[in-house]
Amino acid sequence: MSGPAAATGALPADLAEALADVAGRRPLLVASDYDGVLAPLVGDPSAAVPVPGAAGALARLVAADGVTVALVSGRGVADLRAVSGFEGPYRWIGSHGAEYDGPLTGELAARRDALAERLAPLVAAVPGARLEVKPASVAVHVRQVTDRVAAAGLLEQAHAVADPSLTLKPGKEVLELAVTDADKGTALLRLRDDLGAVATVYLGDDRTDEDAFRVLPPGDLTVKVGEGETAARHRVPDPAAVVLLLETLADALD
Numbered sequence: 001m002s003g004p005a006a007a008t009g010a011l012p013a014d015l016a017e018a019l020a021d022v023a024g025r026r027p028l029l030v031a032s033d034y035d036g037v038l039a040p041l042v043g044d045p046s047a048a049v050p051v052p053g054a055a056g057a058l059a060r061l062v063a064a065d066g067v068t069v070a071l072v073s074g075r076g077v078a079d080l081r082a083v084s085g086f087e088g089p090y091r092w093i094g095s096h097g098a099e100y101d102g103p104l105t106g107e108l109a110a111r112r113d114a115l116a117e118r119l120a121p122l123v124a125a126v127p128g129a130r131l132e133v134k135p136a137s138v139a140v141h142v143r144q145v146t147d148r149v150a151a152a153g154l155l156e157q158a159h160a161v162a163d164p165s166l167t168l169k170p171g172k173e174v175l176e177l178a179v180t181d182a183d184k185g186t187a188l189l190r191l192r193d194d195l196g197a198v199a200t201v202y203l204g205d206d207r208t209d210e211d212a213f214r215v216l217p218p219g220d221l222t223v224k225v226g227e228g229e230t231a232a233r234h235r236v237p238d239p240a241a242v243v244l245l246l247e248t249l250a251d252a253l254d
């Protein structure tokens with residue numbers, strides 16, 4: 001083990017074995033969610049920086065022959081690039097898969113802006129709540145609302161605003177109203193297919209990652225980060241363990 005997370009502990013034996021197995025398969029797709037996986041969850045989304053060692057581990061993986069590394073996020077791609085600071089030949093998939101091979105069209109932005117206008121006064125009425133306007137959705141954040149009854153009430157109100165043309169994406173202390181029906185599972189299958197990958201490693205922590213865990217074939221390696229029910233086949237506790245996992249995989253690829 002040569003990476004910075006070498007001393008943080010051990011991975012479960014079945015996960016270590018699965019990593020050793022997948023490392024021998026090419027082309028290999030290694031894909032990861034961002035918030036809660038490569039970066040700890042914090043109150044202000046613009047302050048969610050990567051955990052120490054994450055950038056280095058991704059850089060090692062992407063340098064390996066026959067390996068593609070994808071960052072797959074609910075964030076818009078521009079935001080994800082800025083907040084992560086990651087630089088390298090990565091595939092960037094944002095807005096839960098709606099941004100697959102470039103920015104979205106202006107027509108979607110007009111629908112999103114109308115939605116943001118409706119939600120803004122509801123959010124402004126709840127101290128600590130935050131409205132995040134993204135390329136294909138508007139997110140109502142309640143992580144910093146201390147009055148939990150008010151937080152639940154706001155999420156209910158936001159839910160009620162949604163008409164059937166929108167896709168609701170509940171997440172950790174957030175409800176997103178999306179103007180596309182994109183999801184991470186569909187985007188990952190598309191990328192897997194485009195690359196002709198014979199195996200995928202996917203790491204995620206939230207409800208929107210379950211779309212990916214559910215659709216990836218049984219030979220793929222899926223990892224839930226943190227607690228909660230999941231369709232993933234493996235689990236690690238936190239972003240520090242994610243770095244250990246990525247370094248272990250990079251060692252096996254060497």
Ligand SMILES: O=P(O)(O)OC[C@H]1O[C@H](O[C@H]2O[C@H](CO)[C@@H](O)[C@H](O)[C@H]2O)[C@H](O)[C@@H](O)[C@@H]1O
Nearest residue numbers: 034035041042043045048073074143172173174
């Ligand atoms: O798909 P992801 O990369 O995991 O992005 C999911 C959402 O992440 C962000 O919100 C979450 O992280 C925030 C910062 O730690 C936290 O304050 C918030 O409570 C979490 O829900 C981001 O702001 C959203 O746009 C992403 O969809």
